[in-house]
Amino acid sequence: MVYALTAFSSQFLTRKDPIVDFQENPKTLILERCKTSKELNQVHAHLIKTRRLHHPAVAEPLLESAALVLPYPAIDYAVSIFRKLENPDSSAYNVMIRGFNKRQSPEKSLLLFRQMVEHSVRPDVFTFPSVLKACSKLRALREGEQIHAHIVKLIDRFGCKEFVENSLLYMYACCDRLELARQVFDGMSERSPIAWNSMFAGYVRCGYWAEVVELFQSMLKMGIEFNEVTLITVLTACGKIGDLELGNWIYEYVLANGLMGNDNLITSLVDMYGKCGCVDTARSLFDNMSTRDVVAWSAMISGYSHSNRCKEALALFHDMQKANVEPNEVTMVSVLSSCAFLGALQTGKWVHSYIKKKNLKLTINLGTTLVDFYAKCGCPDRAIEVFKEAPYKNVWTWTALIQGLASNGRGKSALEFFNMMRQEKVEPNDVTFIGVLAACSHAGLVDEGWGYFFSMSRDFGIEPRIEHYGCVVDMLGRAGMIEEAYEFIKNMPIKPNAVIWRTLLASCRVHKLVEIGEEALKHALRLEPAHSGDYILLSNLYASVGRSDDAARLRDEMKTHGIKKSPGCSYIELDGIIHEFLAEDDKHPESQEIYNAIENTMAQIKLAGYVPDKAQARLEAEGDDREASVSHHSEKLAIAFGLIRTSPGATIRVTKNLRICTDCHNAARVTSKVFCREIVVRDRSRFHHFKDGSCSCNDFW
Template sequence: MIFTLSTFPAQFLTTKTTIDYFPQNPKSLILKQCKNIKDLKQVHAHLIKTRLLHRAAVAEPLLESAALLLPEPTIDYALSIFYKLDNPDASAYNIMIRGFTKKQSPEKSIFWFKQMIEHLVCPDEFTFSGALKACSKLRALREGEQIHAHIVKLIGRFGYTEFVENALVYMYASCDRVDLARQVFDEMPERSSMAWNSLFSGYVRCDYWQEVVDLFREMLKSGVGFDEVTLISVLTACGRLGELELGEWIYDYVVVNRLVGNNSLITSLVDMYSKCGRVDTARRLFDNMSLRDVVAWSAMISGYSHSGRCKEALAFFRDMQNANVEPNEITMVSMLSSCAVLGALQTGKWVHSYIKKKNLKLTVSLGTSLVDFYAKCGCVDRAIEVFKGMPFKNVLSWTALIQGLASNGQGKKALKFYNLMIQEDIKPNDVTFIGVLSACNHAGLVEQGQGYFISMTRDFGIQPRIEHYGCMVDILARAGLIENTYEFIKNMPIKPNTIIWRTLLASCRVYKHVELAEEALKHVIRLEPAHSGDYILLSNLYASTGRLEDAVTLRNEMKRLGIKKSPGYSYIELDGIVHEFSAEDKVHPQSREVYKAIEKMMERIKPVGYVPDSGQARLEAEEDDKEASVSHHSEKLAMAFGLIRTSPGTTIRISKNLRICVDCHNAAKIVSKVYGREIVIRDRNRFHHFREGLCSCNDFW
């Protein structure tokens, strides 16, 4: 609006707003009626002409309007006003500090605080809170501690106020020093919900999920009222910890207090239920939301992925696209995780292309997810390419690549990257060493594996977990040192689990060590109900050593105990669609064509050495049906489907939820040679790259 002031030039006259006189203290006029920069400049001109600008009570409202209150504050104009002030006091500096923080220039806010101290202007509580807020945005711990020191020096003059204490808690929490934030918090005589929320925020930022839950229970006991911001932090922690009971208590509170219209709160509930395995409950909440933003969609996709319902995650993502909701980084990470589980290479590549197209920042989280995805799809070259292109890498990034290379049979290359990691002064963690030991395992490097096992504790202070001992058992057993392996297991400082004994059992099958295989199975059965695979391993060992009666007896024992083979599923992605096959599957819409392709495939591979292993047939199959049963395993159905649906020379990629059987492994080797195809099968344990009749696992898995 335009002001009519008796002292303004004629060209400023207007009939829209008439002010009879300019007040001696024009604060309310400036703060309330200056709606844009043009209004502000007119008032500024009048104040200069009347020399009222020299009065702090007049100049500071003008400064506040320019720096903070206008719809589009102009910090440069505020600076021009500030520099004309004769002796700016703390209030003027406070406005500039707040103004720069608001304009997303918190580093300049800290500069102005330093200027204020150098010009001997004594800060007040608003100065400190403003400067601490700037430190919080920058996560500038050193500067925040220096400001805290100033506060301590001046405590005798004005004492701590809740305003300043809240700012200190938030600053330390934002800088990931929740220990110091908690110390300030505990020393506060009174704590508002703002102080509690600041501490919650810090715990969430540092992934201190148990501390969030414990703090909330403490908050409930103290009788301090909480708000939606509190509940969102607590729900996030409940999801990470699987604290379903507390999460449902919060849900009941939301319903009783009629907060279901709060989309952020409902989204947090969706996330909580998803991560606690209650995906269908989460979906009902999602479907009832009036507005569904990218956070809500991402929470559902993450929930499906987290619960292993990866096909549903991909389908839900397509629904998200149809709803014209732009995905964010969290969506992309969840999608890549689902694609990695399913081996959905084409869909994952589309996600990667989308990331590039939208110029999404390749953060550590997103880059690591891409590395993991490509490695789990058997594309190690692409995984390395993405890794090298990441602007920032942390220990998780290096670990993802090392594990990916190891599981793809490139153990020596994995160790090369481990050495590069050490050269870059990135400290490995316990998961890194699982990858390193796996690399030694797949490369047959026994002595190096033993050296790295010792290095864990000696050089990095990492105590081996059961997984590390499992890797060492695998290293020794894979090298054929079966007796040494058994001695190693007996001398372990922690009790061996079923995985340890199963590893020994699998190795005994390869090296035909019946006695220790029987011992291993006894331990497995004692520790937990044995799976069908445990019995089948020993049964196959009996058969391969000529003890056919023992093999039959063991199979009959399985029948008597009601032990059935776990259902196996194989997945193959074509044209962005993931196809699922189970043994003797007749559900797939193209099953007729697939079974015809199986017959042709068998006709071509039998003359060059493939002999069906009837021992791998389902237990209840009649003798005449055993060969047909073996030929209709899920891996072979997926292979046949890949052969008829892809052009010659194309790599066939299959994912299997269980360990690939010996018969399918033998068949895949010969198919790769006869058809001139590379076949990549990822089973529960590792990758098998079949080329020219050979497998990258060297027939040991």
């Protein structure tokens, strides 16, 4: 680093009334007298007249007043004083180095230290912490290592080595050289809480959360005292790695030592419990806080979002607004993630408008979350717009868009953006390739998919994970290459999981290949015996080829083994309110009107060719109840509510927690044509955009 210090001209004011003589130690008098720039000028003029300016005991406090004490540091004025000193000592250099640090000019601090060495002025114990602080701010590792060499030569002469060592440790931590920071830390003869916290801060900076916990455990074993700053850091690490046991220990410590009044500490506990899935414990702590700042609100909202209790997250966000607490970036990310999970498009749009209105900085994290939100609400075009408008992008922003386009059936667009990503020299990661392979699957691009799959390890050094193998199985199954998919699974270098076999089973259902479907079910049940979806897939496969007895037998097996189908749940947002429906639900305040709408809808779409699939009815339903049961699935209730509560032609958007069943898929497809509506259904796997009697998934999902 090469920098230049500039000489600044100064004008000195003269004082009409005489200034009293300075005492032998004039520091206190100078600092007390120089409260403003005008008084500093007058004292400076007096010192020039009396020829005392070059005395170190006088020069140092004058510099300190100019560079550090005045409300608005007159650093340029301090430079002009310093440059006129005949032989500035280490104290004068120290003041100027501290002044440049305070003025956010750490590069000038380093230049001044270099000048100090060149002029053979020996640094003292106060020099190195200040110049190392400049290195920390600049992350100037090379200069920091050179200063370390000076320290090694001189450290035995210092009376307080720990002060210097703490600064050295912090410098290496800021430069992400934690192995060097740890060497300094381990070599310290005495370690104060400051040294421990500097080491903790370094690990936190680099995201080494397990090392934070390990270091704290060592601290406990050695009986080292810790403070509340330490606990806050360790609680953050506990939340990141899910160490609930240590988090509980800290909570008990806080209770036993009367620390419940520390709101920052309680906020960290709220955050830890939220991230560890103990949301109710977090809420209890949150509710009992005396004051709640934006960090506390954000931690609690994030806890709900992290645990997929997204309706509660949005409800708490509304409470936060009522409390007149301004949200920050963390709040917005959690709220948008909750909106994405629920498909709450209108609420998310309001949040986006709020971000614009308040001129919140569109960071990488916030921009990526917005792209993900629009994609997960079935608005791929809006996701593209937000992506293009985002001022900052990283691999996760590109990945969010690629995955979003793939899940919305826009495979070719997803691949176009992947190619653009490569042109921008952004390296894809393993998650990016999940989106790319899914895009190939949705677009039926088998050859291209194989190319990308082999390119992962060959060109990018990314070893395929189980998810990538699953994408290939899905891609082959979609293309009707069931036998190839089966052989691919058998030859995988890693053991296939239940999801792999379930993916193959789903393909067999679509292409009506019973034999391989039965084999897939055996493997899936061996790995996850109680998964109801596997039974239902094969049951539907039997029913589709006319083997109704086998379908019934399989469902009887589910009863015998006590396996119950996971309850389907669908959400629809209207006027900012999330409405939730379960199959055959009658708890909604407008249930009667909804069921009347269902009857009307079913009657009209039957005239257009829809035939109810009674095999999709609940197991215990019999006779005419089977058709009624099918018509009362949660997504049909949500769609019916959308039909009666939105204006003609408006898009209906529904989010389902499970995979949409065959009957509901057929019903939605015909409904879109009969009622001239676009219906967007997001299920557990992907989006279905129904329009004019067809679906974006081409009837394979």
